[in-house]
Amino acid sequence: MTYLQIGIIYCLLAIIVDLLILKTKVLKLKMFWISYIIVLFFQFLTNGVLTRFLIVRYNDFATIGGDYTTKVPPLIGDGRLFFAPVEDVFFGFSMILLTVSIWIWLGRKNIQREPISGPPPKWWPKDRWYGTKN
Amino acid sequence: MSKLSYLGVLAFILLGTVWLEIIMQAKVLRKLKRLILTLIPVVILFVIWDYYAITNNHWFFDETKTTGIILIGFLPLEELLFFITVPIASLLSFEAVRSVIREPAGDEK
Numbered sequence: 001m002t003y004l005q006i007g008i009i010y011c012l013l014a015i016i017v018d019l020l021i022l023k024t025k026v027l028k029l030k031m032f033w034i035s036y037i038i039v040l041f042f043q044f045l046t047n048g049v050l051t052r053f054l055i056v057r058y059n060d061f062a063t064i065g066g067d068y069t070t071k072v073p074p075l076i077g078d079g080r081l082f083f084a085p086v087e088d089v090f091f092g093f094s095m096i097l098l099t100v101s102i103w104i105w106l107g108r109k110n111i112q113r114e115p116i117s118g119p120p121p122k123w124w125p126k127d128r129w130y131g132t133k134n
Numbered sequence: 135m136s137k138l139s140y141l142g143v144l145a146f147i148l149l150g151t152v153w154l155e156i157i158m159q160a161k162v163l164r165k166l167k168r169l170i171l172t173l174i175p176v177v178i179l180f181v182i183w184d185y186y187a188i189t190n191n192h193w194f195f196d197e198t199k200t201t202g203i204i205l206i207g208f209l210p211l212e213e214l215l216f217f218i219t220v221p222i223a224s225l226l227s228f229e230a231v232r233s234v235i236r237e238p239a240g241d242e243k
Contacts (some may be wrong), residue, residue, distance in 0.1 A: 003192050004162065006183060029239060035231040039224055046143050055140050055199040062192035092220075095180060099221040100228050103172045107241025112168040116242050117161045120231030 001013040003062045013119050014094040019122040024108070036083025036096060043092045051083040058085050139199035140212040144219050151223040158230035161223065173221055191238045197234060 001009075018026050026032045051057045051073060060067035064086060065079025073080045080086065107113045154160045162169060187193050188208050195210050203211040232239075 001186075003187070006186070010179075010183065024240070026239070031231045031237045031239075032228065033236040034235060035224075035228040038231070039227050042223075046147055049143055050140065053139065055198070056193055057196065058193045058221075060189050062190070077170070091183075095176065095217075095220060096224045098179065099172060099176050099224050102175060103168065103225055103228075104241050106168045106171055106241050107183050109173060109243070112165040113241055114243060115161055116232075117229040118159050118236070120158055120234045124234060131221070134179055 002017055003058070003085065003087040004090070010094035010125070011090050011097075014101070018063040022101055022105040024104040026097060026100045026104060032083045032100060036093075037088060039096060040089075040092070043088070044084075047084040047088055047092075048082040051080075051085075078120060137199065137201055140195070140210075141201065141215070144212065144215050147219050147223050151226040154226040154230040156231070158233050159228045160229035160233065162225045162229050169225070172225070173218060176221050177217045181209060183212070184213055184217075220240070 018024050043066060051058075053069075054068075054072070057069045063079055065073070069078075073083050075083060081089065102105065136186060152163070178237045186207060195212070200210055200212055205211060
C-alpha cells in the first residue's frame with residue numbers, strides 16, 4: 001500500500017470511530033474545526049522543519065511526488081505542501097480526530113469528566129468570544 | 135544540525151502548547167488518567183502504521199539528526215515521543231478553544 005492509501009484508510013477509520021462507534025460526533029463541533037485549523041498551521045510549521053532539513057525522508061515509491069531522499073523538497077508542488085508530503089495531512093487529521101474522539105468518549109464515561117476547561121483569562125474579550133453557546 | 139534536531143522539534147511542540155493548560159485553563163494535563171487512557175489506543179494504532187511504513191521503507195530518519203535510539207527493534211525514540219506529544223498538543227489546543235467557545239460535547243456535567 002502507498003502512504004496515501006493508508007492515510008485514507010486511517011481517516012475513514014477515525015471518522016467511523018467518531019460518528020458510529022463511539023458516537024462522540026466531534027466532527028460536528030465548531031470548536032473541533034477551529035482547533036484543527038490552529039493545529040494544522042503548526043503541523044505545516046513543524047513538519048516543514050522535519051522535511052525541509054531532511055530529518056525525516058520519504059521514498060518516492062510511497063508518496064505521490066518525486067524523489068526527495070537526498071535533496072530539499074519544494075515548498076509547494078510535486079506532491080509537497082510546505083516541504084512535507086501532502087499525505088501527512090491525512091496522517092495528522094486521523095491522529096487528531098481519533099485523539100479528541102476518545103478523549104470526549106472517556107469523559108462521557110465519567111473518567112475524569114470534571115473539571116471542564118476554562119474559564120479563559122480575565123483579559124480575554126468576553127463579548128466577542130466567550131459564551132457563544134452557553 | 136545535531137542528533138537532537140528531531141527532539142528539538144518535539145520540544146517546540148510541547149513548549150508551544152503547555153502554557154494553554156494554565157493560561158487558558160485547558161485542564162488536560164491535570165486529568166492524567168483520562169489523558170493516558172486516550173494515549174494508549176492512539177499510540178498503538180500509530181506505532182502499527184509506523185511499523186508498516188518503516189519496514190516497507192516508506193520513510194526513514196537521518197541518523198545524524200536523531201538520537202539513534204531504537205525501541206522494540208524498529209521504532210526510533212523520537213517517533214514514540216511524537217505519538218505522545220502531538221495528541222497532547224492537540225488536546226491542549228482543543229480544550230483551550232473550548233474554554234472560549236463553549237459548545238456542548240456531552241462530556242460536561
